[in-house]
Amino acid sequence: MNAFAQIRQSLIIALWFMFITFPVLVVRVNTIEKVVEWRWLNMIYVGIGSFLISFVWRYFLERKAQGGKEDTHPAPATATEKPFMQRLMAEPRLYRPFLIVLSLFGLAFPFLPFASTYQINIVTNALLYIMLGLGLNIVVGLAGLLHLGYVAFYAVGAYSYALLYYHFGIGFWVALPIGALFAAIFGIILGFPVLRLRGDYLAIVTLGFAEITRLVLENWNGFSFGPSGIAGIPRPGLFGMEMDLHQGTIYIYFLMIALCLFTIFVVNRLQNSRIGRAWVALREDEVACEAMGVDPTTAKLTAFALGSTWAGLAGVVFAAKTTFVNPASFTFLESAMILSIVVLGGMGSIVGVIIGAFILILLPEYLRAFSEYRMLLFGMIMVVMMIFRPQGIIVGIRQIYEFKKVAAKEGNRQ
Amino acid sequence: MDYFFELFLGGLTRGSIYALIALGYTMVYGIIELINFAHGEIYMIGAFTALIVSSVLAFAGMSGPSVLFLAASVAIIYSAAYGFTVEKIAYKPLRQAPRLSPLISAIGMSIFLQNYVMLAQTSDFLPFPSLLPELPFLESYGLKIGSSEFIILVTTAVSMVLLMLLIKFTKMGKAMRATAQDRNMAMLVGVDVNRTISYTFIIGSILAAIGGVLIASHIGRINFYIGFIAGIKAFTAAVLGGIGSIPGAVLGAFILGWTESFATGYVSSDYEDVFAFVLLVLILIIRPSGLLGRSTVQKV
Structure with a gap:
């Protein structure tokens, strides 16, 4: 996606969130004194916030989608390589x-x-x-x-x-x-x-x-x-x-x-x-x-x-x-x-x-x-x-039994 | 006998509201096999939106049925918008994930929405204006039925007939039934599955909003937590009838409504919520597929 389309999409998202948060976040009624409090600042925060977050969100979703593809075809080398925390x-x-x-x-x-x-x-x-x-x-x-x-x-x-x-x-x-x-x-x-x-x-x-x-x-x-x-x-x-x-x-x-x-x-x-x-x-x-x-x-x-x-x-x-x-x-x-x-x-x-x-x-x-x-x-x-990151900050260690000789074949099957 | 009739009517009213919410659960479960935990919160947001709109209009000097109409329409629009957005954010990225993931995500969404409303509005109970009009003609028939109860029953009945027609006779309904049967197969024959799922969430949210406006003006006060208990009870109703089955949800809702009403009337009112939970636990143990549900065969 090019930059222009990205910005347009984020703008749409920002407008959407400004719309849906409007009654709850902007208006507050005081039913005893019968006055309505309008909090327009909140709307601006929501707009800016959702505009920025939508970029981050999309970036991570894309990265996750690519990561998923890599997982299905693991390179033989990754079988022995563990994440940093697990190695530690x-x-x-x-x-x-x-x-x-x-x-x-x-x-x-x-x-x-x-x-x-x-x-x-x-x-x-x-x-x-x-x-x-x-x-x-x-x-x-x-x-x-x-x-x-x-x-x-x-x-x-x-x-x-x-x-x-x-x-x-x-x-x-x-x-x-x-x-x-x-x-x-x-x-x-x-x-x-x-x-x-x-x-x-x-x-x-x-x-x-x-x-x-x-x-x-x-x-x-x-x-x-x-x-x-x-x-x-x-x-x-x-x-x-x-x-x-x-x-x-x-x-x-x-x-x-x-x-x-x-x-x-x-x-x-x-x-x-x-x-x-x-x-x-x-x-x-x-x-x-x-x-x-x-x-x-x-x-x-x-x-x-x-x-x-x-x-x-x-x-x-x-x-x-x-x-x-x-x-x-x-x-x-x-x-x-x-x-x-x-x-x-x-x-x-x-x-x-x-x-x-x-x-x-x-x-x-x-x-x-x-x-x-x-x-x-x-x-x-x-x-x-x-x-x-459904596995959490730190991935639980799993017991792995390896046959050293056929490790390459096993790695492909995982 | 009068007392019995009163309890019967109370149970019927309760049951109608539970049915409106339970339909949302059962439809979503039927189509993506997910317990939409945030559904009770959609109902709560509908009630809050109606409260805010009607108060603003009332301060501006409006009154009468036009307030009800405007408040209910805005509540329906916003609930639908929230239902749609929640699905897009919290469930859509998890379509292919293991079953536990969307469930935890749904619980998270529910907690998030509760606290969002609490922080943006208030944690106190707010008085809800009685929007439902008085119907004087009921008295002349000598019926022992309040006008708000009457309106709740009629509205529920009408909504359900409309829903039935929608599911049976429209193209969207057909797409929904196809997706519920087999998502991949529906995709192959040209059903836009993503759009169908969105429609399901929107329709469920609209029903929840109707329920929210009705019950809030019947009881007269709301807070951010009403969605949690109502959601659990509606879910109980859906499970009782057999989750995924639309007539089942309605049947289950009425049974639950009567159980609660009679149990609080004849046994003890302290344990009102306990009865619903006990009923839920019992059904799941004795007949997990529900009264009208088909038991699924686990294939290996």
């Missing part, structure tokens, strides 16, 4: 120093001069989302089951701790495994009926399930104390030591680091285990997977149960961290946020999910002006990532 992760000499620096920073962070209670809290929050993201990654990324009700299990964990403490005075460390167990049981209960469903139906049923959970928590006053929630949940203790707020925050921070490391360890081991490979096979092709002797029922149920376990653990920590739970913390938007972490980072990739969580949780915190637009941005990220 496959080479201990490269990633070890990086890891050491990172873990030193992680350990020293709460004691650095700029780390106030607030700062530590934000990072702890990001760590919590890493855990949730990695848990959801088992279900969505590895087993390929689109789960939109993940937050229900998070709620199960949080409410288990809150209610166990309220009724029986059970402490954090005992509640942690119990919360995880409850969440896992809930996961299996949900898993059984939906086993037969395909991707999009499954998504809706999980979403419906989460909404049911939230509505029950909101309305069943005798059980969950309704919308006002449960307050005064104790923070985790450490052998009866007295801690002030700042120390307590630091303690939870280290607790989260430990739990995250544990999660990463387990998920990593799971990925390469027999069941992990069964999940990936299930994701790729259910029929073929069954034909190869993998039982899809067990694989799906374990994916649900294990995914939910992490949500339950995170839920217990969440309840202990905020010392307060109510149903408003467990809306669909929370599920969507965790899902966008997994989608942005890269489905099936551990490093990707970690990076995704840090980007999506920390960025809006530090760019205050922009935190209002957080959900808007999440929505946009989900659309844009699916169109231009």
